[in-house]
Amino acid sequence: MNAAVRDVARPLRQPSVLPGFGLTFGFTTFFLSAVVLLPLAALVLMAARMSWHDFLHTILEARALGSYRLSFGASTLAAAINLVFGFIIAWTLVRYEFPGKKIIDALIDMPFALPTAVSGIALTTVFAQNGWIGQYLEPFGIKVAYTWIGVTVALTLIGMPFMVRTVQPALAEVQKDLEDAAETLGAGRFHIFRRIILPTVLPAMLTGFALAFARGVGEYGSVIFIAGNLPMKTEITPLLIVIKLEEFDYKGAAALGTVMLVISFTMLLAINLLQAWGRRRHVRTTR
């Protein structure tokens, strides 16, 4: 048998005594195509019906650019805030014992489980001018609700569990004996943090940052209540898409949707690369 024939004869799947491959694989690909892939293709095809000129005009008009600035700016800022506070929370949960710790740990997942509309109206109420927290910020001239600060606050809450849950296991892996050894050898607290702890958790922190950012860019429900939604000022990109759909400007909505899809896929790729980097690093340091 020559090479070409052998290649053709190489099975698409390796033989197994287990039954059910045809049924389950067929159902999986059918359902996936019907629910996810074909609809997504419809989006890209709708945008492709536009000419390049129209497409670029739609995605680069001033209102769209203003919405990118808010969506990306607030998502970046929120992810950066989570980089600091997410690390502190993860550290507290991994290293310290205190009453109520188990409940706090379970509640970290709350933003995952809580519907976004609920967190949206609740945050707006708390941070409004007469709200529990808003009233103390008001005298300092800080307005949170209905400004870009409110958008950042909402995205910080939404991104928080991503950071904590990614950093937590990485921090638990930091070898305490290495820290103790460094300390015995006279290393200071910050030296230990910079040379031992930070290198171990850095891939996890960057992954958490990317996850929180990616979630923030697409977030809709929790943001629109607190945002104010003024064009060019407090209007996020997903809201601009919704407005275009309501005006039956399907092509315009599809064009902006395509931009967001491309960004989502880029982030997905970045997250996969970061996770692979983290795993390689993990193998190296534990050997």
Added chain:
Amino acid sequence: MDAKDVANIFIDEHAARPGRDTLTTSLVRAFFITVSLGFLAALLFAPLATVFVMAFEKGVQAYVHSFVDPDTASAIKLTLFTAAVVVPLNTLFGLAASWAIAKFEFRGKSFLITLIDLPLAVSPVISGMVYVLLFGLQGWFGVWLQDHDISIIFALPGIVLATMFVTFPYVARELIPLMQQLGNDEEEAAITLGAGAWMTFFRVTLPKVRWGLVYGVILCNARAMGEFGAVSVVSGHIRGLTNTMPLHIEILYNEYNFVGAFAVASLLTLLAVLTLIVKTLVERTGYKGH
């Protein structure tokens, strides 16, 4: 605890970790715990408490009364119906996908896994929009559907489809890594000994993965009942007809009916709390979520 005990704790810690400045250690510890709790209090606990304070602001009677409103009742019914359709279908999909992916070796497998996870990477607004572009009036099949008098967008099927898209990966992504990790040995033994395919699945595989399945199903259900963005795009916001609970919250809130809005929100908050409790219980069995 008297002063002697406190002193003993310090001495013990000092003995266990020589060289450590115990006062600074306690200060750092206090600082970290305070900052963590302060951050969570402002961003998480305060909003959670607000939901219930606002819902009961005008008394228990006003709270209960807000559920008597027929539009609220129909929103609750619609949410329950949607979840009752979507969750079983996505569970069935999760079981099929994890069987195909974990039990067999085939080309393009990791690509397939990436595609299944895709809905998680996409903005909820896009998840709803894709169906508008397919079935909306100006969409690919809009004219054909109108000619045949079928409504999908601004109607029940659109809500179900959008919810299905958003919650699509939840069961599959719990089961795939779990089944891969548990291996095929027991199933192969069962088949070799003459058990049928269904018997192997129900008697061997299902009991092994049951906690992962429960975990995936409750997360899928929480998202299905709470989805806002995707459903908002396809629903059309027709009161009493196409409003799910999260959409109804928006309408009541925008009408300044805060008791009503937060009353519905309190139900969804309780659902989230229940979800977290089940999740914690499942994790106590030793199963760690994906």
